[in-house]
Amino acid sequence: MPTSFACVIVDDNEINRLTLEHMVELTPELNLAASLPGSLEALQYFRQGGKADLLLLDIEMPHLTGLELARLLPQPAPPVIMVTTHRDFAVDAFELQVVDYLVKPIDLPRFTQAVARVLNRQRTLPATSTPDAPTEAVNSELFIKVGTKMLRLNFDEVLFIEAMSTYSILVTGTQKHIVYLTLKALAERLPFAHFVRAHRSYIVNTQRIDAVEDNMLQLGKYEVPVGKSYQDEFYRHLRGL
Structure with missing residues (x-):
């Protein structure tokens, strides 16, 4: 377990970089591995073997945006905290798995909160995992775009996802969230x-299944059918749990 976590800053605005550098300096768990003025420099840094335990990444930059850079990072990519001036920036968070968003101007308490979230996730990674051995994400939280806002959702609380025309509904025990992505x-x-x-219209959280009877799944107060064409693979997955 490292006592110090390498941090890389990528921002084309020098004042913003200096601000983030100062906040990293004030955070005992972090050390500044690199502070880079653009995505192209960052891409070169990582492709040449540069390492980071945390990437502080601006979104709006010339040549290559922060979102585009995040999709091009060599795997396994470091945890990313996006830095943006837009609260409702449209981002495909399912692809990026961004840990947090900092909205400029950034204050130290909010920065500290975001960094703590990353460090807690890093500390819970299995000790046996290595950079060359991909593991399933330990952190069950993802950002999803719901309407005009980005919502942090704990997917442990999601019972199932239902297809509805060209969008999907994420169902928890207490709420439903409309996501403008197809089930596929x-x-x-x-x-x-x-x-x-489990069905052409349903994805289910197998950890939240309470009972199975006659190809019907009980998830809390809901029942979800298992489609005939999905039964063999679905039950094979359940038996492997």
Whole structure:
């Protein structure tokens, strides 16, 4: 377990970089590995073997945006905290798995909160995991775009996801969230192995199944059918749990 975590800053605005550098300096757990003026420099840094335990990444930059850079990072990519002037910046958070968003101007308490979230996640990674051995994400939280806002959602609380025309509904025990992605798109992007397609219209959280009877799944107060064409693979997955 490292006592110090390497941090890389990428921002084309020098004042913003200096601000973040000062906040990193004030954070005992962090050390500044690199402070870079753009995405192209950052991409070169990582492709040449540069390392980071945390990436502080501006969104709006010339040549290559922060969102585009995040998709191009060599794997396994470091945890990313996005830095932006837009609270409702449209980002495909399922692909990026961004840990947090900092809205400029940044204050130290909010910065400290975001960094703590990253460090807690890093500390819970299995001790046996290595950079060359991909593991399922330990952190069950992801940002999703719901309407005009980015919502942090704990997917441990999601019972199932239902297809509804060209969008999907994420159902928890107490709420429903409309996400403007098709069920197919969600199935391809969810990083959690326990979310399994049970029907052409449903993805279920197998960890929240209370009972199975006559190809019907009981998840809290809801019942979800297991489609005939999905039964063999779905039950094979359940038996492997």
